[in-house]
Amino acid sequence: MKKIHESHSDKLTIIGISVDSHSVWMEGLEKHQLPWLNLNDFLEYGGYASFYGVHAIPFYVLISPDGIIEKIWMGYRKGMFEEIVKTI
Structure with a gap:
């Protein structure tokens, strides 16, 4: 995702x-130094994850500027990031 962020941040x-729990989330933020906004649901799978039907991690949602969900990727598979870039 860092490469996608760098090449498509415009x-x-x-x-x-x-x-994740607060402590695991904070450890991850410190370890990975992610350059985008990072939030925590704190409801585990009961909040936003439940709303968007998250059943696997990672879970990516491409939302248009109009607020329309264009595409969802769930879990990880080979070639997924290339597919995300192509869709953008």
């Missing part, structure tokens, strides 16, 4: 939403 806003 037309893409990334927002990370964690379902």
Whole structure:
């Protein structure tokens, strides 16, 4: 995601939403130094994760400037980031 952020930050806003506990979330932020907005749901799978139907992590949602969900990627598979870039 860092590479996608670097190459597409002019037309893409990334927002990370964690379902981890506060301590695990803070450790991850410090370790990975993610350059985009990072939030924590603190409700684990009961808040935003439930709203968007998250059943696997990572979970990516591409939302248009109009607020329309264009595409969802769930879990990880080979070639996924290339597909995300192509979709953007």
